[in-house]
Amino acid sequence: xxxxxxxxxxxxxxxxxxxxxxxxxxxxxxxxxxxxxxxxxxxxxxxxxxxxxxxxxxxxxxxxxxxxxxxxxxxxxxxxxxxxxxxxxxxxxxxxxxxxxxxxxxxxxxxx
Amino acid sequence: xxxxxxxxxxxxxxxxxxxxxxxxxxxxxxxxxxxxxxxxxxxxxxxxxxxxxxxxxxxxxxxxxxxxxxxxxxxxxxxxxxxxxxxxxxxxxxxxxxxxxxxxxxxxxxxx
Numbered sequence: 001x002x003x004x005x006x007x008x009x010x011x012x013x014x015x016x017x018x019x020x021x022x023x024x025x026x027x028x029x030x031x032x033x034x035x036x037x038x039x040x041x042x043x044x045x046x047x048x049x050x051x052x053x054x055x056x057x058x059x060x061x062x063x064x065x066x067x068x069x070x071x072x073x074x075x076x077x078x079x080x081x082x083x084x085x086x087x088x089x090x091x092x093x094x095x096x097x098x099x100x101x102x103x104x105x106x107x108x109x110x111x112x
Numbered sequence: 113x114x115x116x117x118x119x120x121x122x123x124x125x126x127x128x129x130x131x132x133x134x135x136x137x138x139x140x141x142x143x144x145x146x147x148x149x150x151x152x153x154x155x156x157x158x159x160x161x162x163x164x165x166x167x168x169x170x171x172x173x174x175x176x177x178x179x180x181x182x183x184x185x186x187x188x189x190x191x192x193x194x195x196x197x198x199x200x201x202x203x204x205x206x207x208x209x210x211x212x213x214x215x216x217x218x219x220x221x222x223x224x
Contacts, residue, residue: 042202042215097162104154
């Protein structure tokens with residue numbers, strides 16, 4: 001089967017750094033994406049890693065290790081507005097098409 | 113403005129009464145998909161479409177139909193809704209190259 005595992009909840013303090021891990025098990029792999037979803041809102045795209053290494057976009061960074069089937073999202077200088085759910089998603093080949101498979105999401109709580 | 117538009121945003125209906133949730137995107141994306149989101153289960157794919165007249169089942173297609181007669185539109189049809197289809201539904205579209213999905217604002221459906 002195909003599955004993605006990420007922690008259900010993470011708590012961190014405003015101004016700190018937090019890492020949200022994602023491990024995946026899929027038959028085939030093109031890349032790993034991260035999405036943010038605030039309560040009542042739609043998921044919004046944060047990043048995509050197709051190759052090993054760290055991609056940085058402002059306060060957010062995303063890392064991928066294809067050999068370990070593992071990635072993480074790193075959020076620095078946490079702000080209260082970063083309180084949200086974060087989903088990892090794998091893009092993988094499926095028959096003749098691509099498929100995007102989502103993890104169940106990590107709820108990030110930020111304490112003042 | 114680039115966007116994915118879903119309608120209705122909120123709907124309460126009764127078991128067995130056919131309904132359609134419309135989805136339209138103005139980005140000329142070939143890939144479109146429907147997801148349902150339930151607490152603790154993340155985003156589960158219902159159906160997807162790689163292009164006009166090409167649709168395929170996702171992970172939870174039972175009880176749903178879709179069509180893709182035009183590139184911009186991808187309606188979700190519930191022929192005979194049941195209470196277990198009460199959920200938050202998201203339509204999304206993508207160029208399909210890097211896994212970046214653009215989501216609509218969501219449609220909250222309640223089936224009594």
